[in-house]
Amino acid sequence: xxxxxxxxxxxxxxxxxxxxxxxxxxxxxxxxxxxxxxxxxxxxxxxxxxxxxxxxxxxxxxxxxxxxxxxxxxxxxxxxxxxxxxxxxxxxxxxxxxxxxxxxxxxxxxxxxxxxxxxxxxxxxxxxxxxxxxxxxxxxxxxxxxxxxxxxxxxxxxxxxxxxxxxxxxxxxxxxxxxxxxxxxxxxxxxxxxxxxxxxx
Amino acid sequence: xxxxxxxxxxxxxxxxxxxxxxxxxxxxxxxxxxxxxxxxxxxxxxxxxxxxxxxxxxxxxxxxxxxxxxxxxxxxxxxxxxxxxxxxxxxxxxxxxxxxxxxxxxxxxxxxxxxxxxxxxxxxxxxxxxxxxxxxxxxxxxxxxxxxxxxxxxxxxxxxxxxxxxxxxxxxxxxxxxxxxxxxxxxxxxxxxxxxxxxxxxxxxxxxxxxxxxxxxxxxxxxxxxxxxxxxxxxxxxxxxxxxxxxxxxxxxxxxxxxxxxxxxxxxxxxxxxxxxxxxxxxxxxxxxxxxxxxxxxxxxxxxxxxxxxxxxxxxxxxxxxxxxxxxxxxxxxxxxxxxxxxxxxxxxxxxxxxxxxxxxxxxxxxxxxxxxxxxxxxxxxxxxxxxxxxxxxxxxxxxxxxxxxxxxxxxxxxxxxxxxxxxxxxxxxxxxxxxxxxxxxxxxxxxxxxxxxxxxxxxxxxxxxxxxxxxxxxxxxxxxxxxxxxxxxxxxxxxxxxxxxxxxxxxxxxxxxxxxxxxxxxxxxxxxxxxxxxxxxxxxxxxxxxxxxxxxxxxxxxxxxxxxxxxxxxxxxxxxxxxxxxxxxxxxxxxxxxxxxxxxxxxxxxxxxxxxxxx
Numbered sequence: 001x002x003x004x005x006x007x008x009x010x011x012x013x014x015x016x017x018x019x020x021x022x023x024x025x026x027x028x029x030x031x032x033x034x035x036x037x038x039x040x041x042x043x044x045x046x047x048x049x050x051x052x053x054x055x056x057x058x059x060x061x062x063x064x065x066x067x068x069x070x071x072x073x074x075x076x077x078x079x080x081x082x083x084x085x086x087x088x089x090x091x092x093x094x095x096x097x098x099x100x101x102x103x104x105x106x107x108x109x110x111x112x113x114x115x116x117x118x119x120x121x122x123x124x125x126x127x128x129x130x131x132x133x134x135x136x137x138x139x140x141x142x143x144x145x146x147x148x149x150x151x152x153x154x155x156x157x158x159x160x161x162x163x164x165x166x167x168x169x170x171x172x173x174x175x176x177x178x179x180x181x182x183x184x185x186x187x188x189x190x191x192x193x194x195x196x197x198x199x200x201x
Numbered sequence: 202x203x204x205x206x207x208x209x210x211x212x213x214x215x216x217x218x219x220x221x222x223x224x225x226x227x228x229x230x231x232x233x234x235x236x237x238x239x240x241x242x243x244x245x246x247x248x249x250x251x252x253x254x255x256x257x258x259x260x261x262x263x264x265x266x267x268x269x270x271x272x273x274x275x276x277x278x279x280x281x282x283x284x285x286x287x288x289x290x291x292x293x294x295x296x297x298x299x300x301x302x303x304x305x306x307x308x309x310x311x312x313x314x315x316x317x318x319x320x321x322x323x324x325x326x327x328x329x330x331x332x333x334x335x336x337x338x339x340x341x342x343x344x345x346x347x348x349x350x351x352x353x354x355x356x357x358x359x360x361x362x363x364x365x366x367x368x369x370x371x372x373x374x375x376x377x378x379x380x381x382x383x384x385x386x387x388x389x390x391x392x393x394x395x396x397x398x399x400x401x402x403x404x405x406x407x408x409x410x411x412x413x414x415x416x417x418x419x420x421x422x423x424x425x426x427x428x429x430x431x432x433x434x435x436x437x438x439x440x441x442x443x444x445x446x447x448x449x450x451x452x453x454x455x456x457x458x459x460x461x462x463x464x465x466x467x468x469x470x471x472x473x474x475x476x477x478x479x480x481x482x483x484x485x486x487x488x489x490x491x492x493x494x495x496x497x498x499x500x501x502x503x504x505x506x507x508x509x510x511x512x513x514x515x516x517x518x519x520x521x522x523x524x525x526x527x528x529x530x531x532x533x534x535x536x537x538x539x540x541x542x543x544x545x546x547x548x549x550x551x552x553x554x555x556x557x558x559x560x561x562x563x564x565x566x567x568x569x570x571x572x573x574x575x576x577x578x579x580x581x582x583x584x585x586x587x588x589x590x591x592x593x594x595x596x597x598x599x600x601x602x603x604x605x606x607x608x609x610x611x612x613x614x615x616x617x618x619x620x621x622x623x624x625x626x627x628x629x630x631x632x633x634x635x636x637x638x639x640x641x642x643x644x645x646x647x648x649x650x651x652x653x654x655x656x657x658x659x660x661x662x663x664x665x666x667x668x669x670x671x672x673x674x675x676x677x678x679x680x681x682x683x684x685x686x687x688x689x690x691x692x693x694x695x696x697x698x699x700x701x702x703x704x705x706x707x708x709x710x711x712x713x714x715x716x717x718x719x720x721x722x723x724x725x726x727x728x729x730x731x732x733x734x735x736x737x738x739x740x741x742x743x744x745x746x747x748x749x750x751x752x753x754x755x756x757x758x759x760x761x762x763x764x765x766x767x768x769x770x771x772x773x774x775x776x777x778x779x780x781x782x783x784x785x786x787x788x789x790x791x792x793x794x795x796x797x798x799x800x801x802x803x804x805x806x807x808x809x810x811x812x813x814x815x816x817x
Contacts, residue, residue, distance in 0.1 A: 039412045039588055043617065043677045047367055047580040062617035062674055069614055 012084050013067035021081060022161055023154035025071055034068045075184070078150060078177055081157075087174040090182065098183045101142070108135045108190065112197055119200075129198065136194045139187055146184045153177050205338045205367060205581050206230075206328045207573025209375075210317060210355065212273040212428060213397030213540065214238040216570035217324040217339075219332075220578035227379065227574035229567050230331045232323075238566060239327070243319045244268035245306040250726065253323035262464070265291060265456040267307040271430055274398050275302050275313040276358075277351030279702050286426070289434045291456060300702050312704060314354050315712050318361035325364060338365045340577040342569050344399040345371035346423030346517075346594045348640050349652045349681050350702035356680065357704055361712045367580050369678040372396070373403035374418055374591050375572025376538040376563075381407055381416060383563060388533030389419075391522075393551055393559070394569075395514060396539035398428040402518045404525040404532070413586030420524035420613045421594045422517035429470075429541040432507050436466055439506075440481070443496060450489035458486070473500045474543045504546045511550050518554065524613050535559040540566050590615050593675050600637035600646040609673060612642065619674040623688070630661040636671065638681065651701040657685055657694065669694065732782035733774045739789060743767060746796055759795055766792040 014021050017033050039045075041061040046054045070080050082088035115128045157173050207218045207227065216237055218229045229237035234255045244252045244260035245267050252260060261268045274286055279300040286292065295303040295310045303310045321341075328336040341364075343355050352369055359366035370378075373392035380390075387407050394401040401423035408415040440462060441452050452458045462483050469479040482495040522529060535551060537559045542548065551559050563571070579585045592613045598606035599622065609620035624634050633656040641649030659667045668688035675681055685694035704712075743763065746752060755763075770785040 035408065035410055035415055035417075036412075038415070038590060039410075042588060042590070044368070044579055044585075044588065045583055048583055058617055058674070058676060061677075062619040065615040065618050066620070069611075069618070 013070050013080060016063055016067035017071070019071075020161065021085075022158045023074075023077060023081065024158050025077070027072070030068070030071060034064065037064050074154075075147075075150070075181070078154060079181055082174055082178055082181070085170075085174060087171065087178060088181075089178055090185075098186060101183075101187075104135075104138070105190065108132075108139075108194070111135060112194070115197060132194055132198055136191060136198070139191050139194070143184065143187050143191065146180055146187065150177065150180045150184070153180065204332065204336070205340060205577040206324075206336055207375075207570055207575070207577045208321065208324055208339050208341045209372070209570035209573055210273065210320065210341055210343075210358070211241055211396055211569075212271050212399060212430065213241055214566060215241050215320050215324060216567060217328050218567070218570040218574035219328065220574045220581075222578075227571040227578075229570055230327050232327045233330075237570075239320065239323055240270075241273065241320055242268060242270045243272070243306070243316050245309055247307065249309075251319050253319050262457055262460050265460055266293065269304060269306060269316060271398055272304075272313050272316045274426065274430075275304070276317065277313075277348065277354035277702055278302065289437075290430075291459075301704055312712070314358040314704060314709075315361055315715075317355070317358035318712070321358055321362035321364055325362060337363060338367055340368045340370055340573045340580065341366050342372045342375050342573045343369050343679075344396075344423060344425055345373050345394075345401040345403050345421040346399070346425050347371075347679070348425075348595055348650050349679070350650070350700065351425065352679050353700060353703050356678065357709055357712075360709055363713070366678075368576060369680070370573055370576050370589070371401070371403065371418070371421065371591055371594075371679075372399075372569045373401045373421070373538060374405070374416065374589060375570075375576060376536060376568045377403070377405050377407075377416055377572065378575045378587070378589065379563060379568045379572035380536050380560065381414065384534075384560070389525075389527060389531060390534045390536060391518075391532045391555065392536045392538060393514070393518070393542065393547075394423075394538040395541040395547065396428050397541070398426065398430050400424045400427040400514050400517065402514070402521045404521050404527060413588065415588045415590060417590045417615075418592045418613075419527075420521045421592055422521040422524070423594070424513065424517060427510065427513055428539075431510050432470065432541070433463060433466060435506055435510065436470075437463065440466060440496070444483070444485070444489075444494050448485055448489040448491050448494060450485055452483075455486075458483070469498055470503070471543075473498065473503050474545060476500070500545070507544070507546065511544075511547055514547075515550070515554065529555050532557075537561050538565050538568055591677070591679075592616060593618060593679055595640045595650075596642055597652075597673060597675065597681070598639045598641070598646075598649065599673075600639060604646045606639055606641075606644060606646050606649055610675060614675075616675050616679060617677050619672055622671050622673070624657060624667075624669045624671060626659055626662070626664050626667050629664050631664065632659055632661060633657060634659060634669065638673065638683070652681055653683070653700055655683070726777070728779035729777050729782065732779045732786065736770055736774045736782055736786055739786060740767060740770065743789065743793055743796075746793070752796060755796055759792075762792045763789070763796065 017030065019025065038061070041057055041064055043054065043057045043061060046057040070076050079088060111128060111131050115125065115132060118125050118128055153173060153176050157177070160169055160173055204219060209216045216229050216239065218227050220227050231237050232239055232254060236255070239254040240258040242254065242257040242261055244257035244264065246252060257268055261270060269292070271290060274290065275283060275292065280294065280298045280302060283302065287294070293305040295305050297303050297310065301312055303312055304316070325336055339359065341355060341359055343352055347355070355369060356366050373394045376392050376394060377390055387409055390405045390407060392403045392405065401421065403421040404419045406417045406419055408417060444450055444452050452462055465481050465483050469481040472479040477500045479498050480495060481498060482493055484493050485491065532555055535555045535557060537548065537551065542565055548559060575587070576589060579587050579589070593610065593616050594612060596608045596612045597610040597620070598608045601607045609622060610618050626634065635654065635656050637646065637654050638652045639646055639649035640652050643649050657669050657671065659669065669685055670688050671683065671685045673681065673683055686692070687694065747763070766785070766789040770782070770789050773781045773785045
């Protein structure tokens with residue numbers, strides 16, 4: 001006989017794994033827990049069970065898989081944390097370049113325009129492509145920088161949780177993470193656009 | 202409860218397998234023709250009888266307009282999707298086809314799930330004959346890259362065939378299950394599955410844990426319209442042209458000859474997997490310059506022509522590895538599945554890419570069905586020492602402003618998987634919110650596969666006030682379920698999802714009823730065969746007894762009675778009415794009762810009174 005999956009409501013992805021809302025997660029431990037819980041919850045174990053248990057298994061195992069998917073991705077994890085804490089704000093500024101990148105973004109867009117012009121007029125593309133490639137690399141480096149910063153704030157967040165920091169201190173950290181996430185998504189879009197233009201040449 | 206079988210519903214061949222608890226191994230069930238392969242061909246005789254498998258394959262040559270093959274290519278697809286297929290396959294679409302295709306067999310019209318249901322019912326019969334009991338639950342395999350509509354269509358086919366499909370399992374995953382059991386291997390496995398009409402590549406991780414073995418699919422990719430059929434289609438126009446050039450004869454105008462040419466090519470193709478040269482010969486009818494067309498094909502020339510097909514498989518292979526975040530050399534084992542992988546060029550290409558020889562120990566035709574039987578056993582036992590974690594092959598998205606798609610469940614997510622979206626209204630007193638669900642990797646809705654459209658009903662309220670949470674869930678079969686909840690009231694909304702490319706539940710009911718009618722025809726045929734066999738043995742026994750000296754004891758009247766009963770029975774078995782045959786068998790038994798009696802010596806006579814002649 002199989003035991004019915006427990007009906008306790010799971011509030012969030014961290015809770016599914018019995019984890020605190022910390023951002024550093026040991027992947028091998030997470031994987032092991034994921035596999036153990038999968039044995040218990042997977043619908044394959046409930047084919048001959050009453051409908052109620054079958055439905056519960058479907059619900060709980062989908063929650064488990066969703067949680068594993070979200071927590072496995074270090075950036076997705078931060079985004080998710082901010083969401084459940086009500087601090088994720090993509091805002092109106094999503095389409096705007098972060099101020100410190102303005103100059104480089106301006107140059108990049110110019111190069112992209114030139115590339116399009118050259119493409120339609122059949123001009124020399126070699127030099128432009130080289131310039132765009134170097135811009136792409138430059139932004140890739142910036143992406144790595146943002147990721148490093150995000151990691152550092154994540155460590156601060158974990159320390160703040162452990163130290164039972166005030167709500168205000170936490171909010172400040174989350175605001176910083178939110179800002180980094182927005183910058184990250186902006187740069188990523190930029191890199192993707194350049195890659196797309198270059199691929200079409 | 203009756204056992205669960207595993208079914209491989211293939212483009213070219215279908216198989217049914219079961220798990221033998223005695224040996225601890227899965228095994229394929231043989232059909233009445235002594236083969237485990239049931240050709241996926243369906244034919245409708247002029248009298249309305251449905252014929253499936255080998256006999257249908259023969260009818261493909263004799264009555265092509267009443268027969269259909271490769272129907273899997275049409276599953277879950279609309280007319281617009283199959284324009285390419287129509288140029289290459291002799292599908293006869295009914296004008297009523299739209300988002301659901303309807304094909305003609307003779308004067309009748311069927312949907313692809315109904316045709317597939319005939320194949321499933323045939324396999325169900327094989328299994329029932331083998332076990333001597335009813336079989337009504339099955340695990341059915343589908344290409345890993347099948348989308349929601351194609352999966353739903355397969356599940357519908359099961360329903361129409363009177364089978365509860367407990368699980369749809371991805372074909373490469375099933376193959377991995379069969380191989381894992383066979384080889385007891387651990388590590389990262391790539392399964393390359395090229396069948397008659399579909400290509401899949403899956404990357405799995407085999408993990409040993411204290412509870413048992415876990416088969417975790419990391420990624421999958423493929424092309425649901427790429428297979429051995431495509432190789433045939435590469436050669437057909439060329440062969441047809443050759444016949445026009447040499448014999449001034451256009452095979453394309455003769456459906457029957459065209460099928461024969463295809464068959465001859467397939468035989469030559471198979472031979473080229475074993476030998477360096479093959480000769481294709483096709484007898485031509487009168488009107489052609491020569492009576493036979495004969496042409497030689499070398500493996501080298503063959504490989505040059507099929508190279509593009511083989512090359513097309515490598516794109517998905519690379520994408521699957523990229524999604525699994527693995528390099529080719531990190532794969533520990535490579536498994537080849539599907540009849541088309543017998544082609545030496547494919548073996549070489551795969552070996553070169555992964556840098557290791559692929560596994561081919563298990564019969565590539567049977568391995569998927571065997572894996573389905575393993576999964577059937579897992580489901581049957583409730584908790585077993587094996588667990589399969591599969592993924593959804595395509596991203597699930599919803600249409601947003603401007604026809605863009607927001608991805609809510611990414612491809613290669615472990616299933617079951619879900620995503621919640623919160624909806625509200627844009628204008629005051631808006632009563633409905635339109636939702637369009639799509640599947641695919643492209644950015645625009647028009648480039649993705651439409652799964653369903655529905656309208657969320659909202660009570661009239663100021664704009665932005667209503668909050669409806671919609672839950673999209675992909676179940677363990679890879680099929681979408683949708684549920685909605687009013688966040689403020691907690692009230693569940695009933696959503697009627699109109700599938701974009703599916704059959705409505707009410708239609709399935711009707712098809713099931715019709716299919717049972719066909720099944721009764723099958724039943725009648727089986728009954729007739731049994732009655733005929735029984736009648737023949739009685740007739741033999743009667744004529745034997747009549748020749749015995751004891752028969753002289755019978756009166757002339759009795760003898761005349763027996764003779765007329767014999768004649769009546771002979772007449773009935775020439776027809777197909779099994780009820781009449783049964784009646785006449787009883788009649789003859791009655792007429793020969795006295796003969797039977799006198800055949801015994803008086804001592805046993807009294808003991809065995811009432812016994813029939815045929816019992817001795």
